[in-house]
Amino acid sequence: MRAGVGPLCLLLALPWAALAAERNGDWPMAGRDTRLTRFADLAQITPDNASQLKLAFSFDTGVRKGQEAAPVVVNDTMYVVTPWPNHLYAFDLSKPGANVKWKFDPNPSASAQGVACCDVVNRGVAFADGRVFMNTLDGQTIAVDAASGKEAWRTKLGDITKGETVTMAPLVVKGKVLVGNSGGELGVRGWIAALDATTGKVAWKAFNTGPDKDVLIGARFKPHYKSDQGHDLGVTTWPTDGWKIGGGNVWAWVSYDPDLDLVYYGTGNPGPWNPDQRPGDNKWTSGVFARDPASGEAVWFYQWSPHDLHDYDGVNENIVVDLPWNGATRKVLLHPDRNGYLYVLDRATGEVLAADPFAHVTTSYGVDLESGALRYNPQKAPEVGKLINDICPASPGAKDWQPSSWSPQTKLLYIPHNNLCQDATTMETSYIAGTPYVGAEVKMKPGPGGHRGELTAWDPVARRKAWQVIERFPVWSGTMVTSGGVVFYGTMDGWFKALDAKSGKLLWQYKTSSGVISQPVTYLAPDGKQYVAVLDGVGGWAGAVVSNDIDVRDGTAALGFTHAMRDLPQHSPKGGTLYVFSLP
């Protein structure tokens, strides 16, 4: 029948696409919506029946690197992007077994693999107006026609000869595709760019270091704290020209609040200098910007970790939520940071309303709400030639990129995270590009309790955890939550799990062949049933010991992460399979 209505389809194409994006049963972008809630109003699967979930179909992507992407579902089609070589698949969900509708190969440069710091991951695509928007590791943003799988445009934004890659999931806001770069460790200056979704032309580009004009700081910029007020702080808080190679990259999440019409994103760590060589706050790294999506103008900024001493970055998700707060409703951002604090920020001003530790922290004593400053513990600051034990959280942070989810029903934030500490000494002889140097010998280890991962359900109003689940390995997958009252996540030893959103009780689990470090999603298929989808394929920084075949005897490999992950190869082989589940 569909074939017979071709002309009608053409006529309806645009309005239908706009409508489709609003459908409850879709999952049109990695974060589910621009608020990054990862909450679906789907209630067929409940705590009562979740134990009956069965595999509906699976698909082997053939790529055996870390799979961090979220499958995206719009209009009865699922889109999945793989790690490098960044193949994009479209699956027809109206057909039994969801056959491949088309496959798009962007042919990214092979040399990009050698540049990426930790693994060749991709964090997912975004759908808008009949197009799928994807990033490639070698720094391109590509628009693909969702119906045909044909390329509409491609724009090269990154330069891999400078160490610049792109791994983040783009976000489409008001006809603009927002994209940022990776590569801070290599001295790549961080930026976010907005591309016209129709043409791919760059509408604006804002750097996260350097003079105000480059950072798009102007008359509208009103940061809440004094430490962020001043002229050209992106230059003056660095040694001479240090900002030119200062990092502050945008390699994870961008969110958007339609009410205030602001986009929010975190910035990466300062690089590639050792901390002693870059005295100052190193603006605007390891913080969060609010910007006008139309012009890119900065509206406010707050710095989670000024003069970042521990490679904590600041890129984790900023979830747009309205909360009851001291008798009023506040428009806030919820942000679980690498430094171990769950921040509640006023998203109109950048004021910190609360910052409470959700994990074990020894590197700081808390956040001074008057000045906004993180109160570092000087005992844990890196020092040349000195062994410093029990730095908690370790460099990947209390929580890395793996995204949390928010349920407006339970009013809980489901935070997948790490329980890792590290011992560090900066005297190990190392060698890159023909230059011997003194590297930090970092050995990560489990935090208190001896386990390496946790899933914490956090009540941001009561400012405490509601419940917590302990895992052997870091929980490196995202979480997802439904109005049915079920939370989904995966583990690095290959268990995909469903928990009761209220209590954390384990309802169901399925053993995948490789570990799970991706982002689970849920959707309604044309048959009217609710499905749950996830990719396995261990890797990423935490799982590089498997995906990159690292010798487990080399504890300092993968920047010291191997030491904490020696037993992972016994628990998870490589993988790269899409699994889709439903009730019988």
Place this chain on the structure above:
Amino acid sequence: MSSRFHSVLASLAALIAASAAQAAGLPHALRVCADPDNLPYSHADGSGFENRLAVLVAKELALPVEFTWMPLRRGFVRKTAGEGLCDVFMGVPAGFERVLTTRPYYRSTYVFVSRTSPALASFDDPRLPALHIGVQLIGNDLAATPAGHALAAKGATANVEGFTIYGEGPATQRLVAAIAAGRLDAGVAWGPQAAFFAKRAGVPLIIAPARAPRDLAQLPFEFAIAIGVKRGEKDLRDAIDAVLARRQAEIDSMLAAYSVPRTDVAGGGS
């Protein structure tokens, strides 16, 4: 006829050598992981001293030499030998943990590079914080060259410029060019690179060994450099060791031709 006869002989000799190599547990070729653009060590045109050393070692082992060209940057062992692309790195610090290392074949030091005025030769120079100084930046978390650590410890941060390994040509080439052009007063860089580019700078530049400042005596500024062999290839490592011992004199003159500053023997430097 005669040349054909020679080539047959040569093939025979190669065959015999190859079977001898196999008997010793050696691979079918000397498979070298090499940077395509990082003079004075290595260049895709074979003009680096490590390229020449590879040819010399292969000849001594009666093995053909095969180069795998990949920039030797962060994670280079994993991305080359780890992926099975090659087995040998012609230069790594002695004792470098990620590979098996041979006996060191030279020892060098970090050096100050400056124009004749102002000449810089010590981290204890009181002018240090005021001078514009270039250093190599490595691009690994919290890591720095010993010179980078020493400058920071001496309060020289505001006027220090970093040169990252990414960019047009080797970082040290850009650093030395900035000194030669007068844009920087001085630089502190690893000797083999600094001396090589200083000699080609077109203006007289002074090279002076950089010694650890007194209060940072534990910081190493000298490093012994060896050949690195993929873990597990002990026979190959031992065979290369024997070649290095046998041919050290030839290697010394090769290094001298590239102006490599030496702290183990006289020579090099310029």
